[in-house]
Amino acid sequence: MTDPAEPFPAGSTWRERRAARKASRQRERESARLEQQRRQTQALAAQQYADQFARWQFEHDELSSLLLAAESAIRHTGGAEYGVLLKKGESALWAAEAVALIEPRRHPGTYSRGYSGVSVRIARGVRYHVGGSRGRYLPGPELQTPIDSGQAVLTTSRVVFKGFKMTREWRFDKLLGIDTSPDGDAVLLHVSNRQKVSGLILGSLVPAFESFLGTAIAISQNGAETVARELESSLSEHLRHRPSLPPGSNLTQEIRPW
Secondary structure, three states: OOOOOOOOOOOOOHHHHHHHHHHHHHHHHHHHHHHHHHHHHHHHHHHHHHHHHHHHHHHHHHHHHHHHHHHHHHHOOOOEEOOEEOOOOOOEEEEEEEEEEEEEEEOOOEEEOOEOOEEEEEEOOEEEEEOOEOOEEEOOOEEEEEEEEEEEEEEOOEEEEEEOOOEEEEEHHHEEEEEEOOOOOEEEEEEOOOOOOEEEEOHHHHHHHHHHHHHHHHHHHHOHHHHHHHHHHHHHHHHHOOOOOOOOOOOOOOOOOO
């Protein structure tokens, strides 16, 4: 008798019915495998798109914030911003709290032990002391050391640190170079009017500081209007290269507004 759920031709043998059921199960497994493969491919494409869009969005936000700062520098100069008295024609672009000032400081040294030498018997009751050396002091290394904490302000002509105990200024017209610490959490600012190099511990804000510093130096050399036009052009070009949604995706493209 034929199973109503699995219709077979009349007169088919049990071997034929078993073969048909086996073929049906194989087709179902193949269909399930292809569906799983399709979903995995879609998931991979969605993840790749999400990663690309996140990077694109980060660059979009960075360009937008730099453009906003440059446009602000056109309108607002002088006065006081972030608690810093600005000079004529100077604008404040960026500020950060809880920043540490670092400068070279000599760390504690160590003493090396001396050598007492040997005592040699020359005659009865007579001994001669040979060799020996006194201990000596070895100075400690000079290392970049946090010496104060406070606020860092970046303007169109200088970097200013306002701490609880100290104040420092790095002027762009004296700036010779910028280095990032090996661990990436601090910047060292080389200036011609200071023999020893000093800098700031900024932690995760180092990339933002470097971006705004580059913009500030460009403004000091070329003017805020020129830099704003260049940033606006860069932002327009960036918008044209927005990642495309993967085919068949139900994801949405939403750019965070500025």
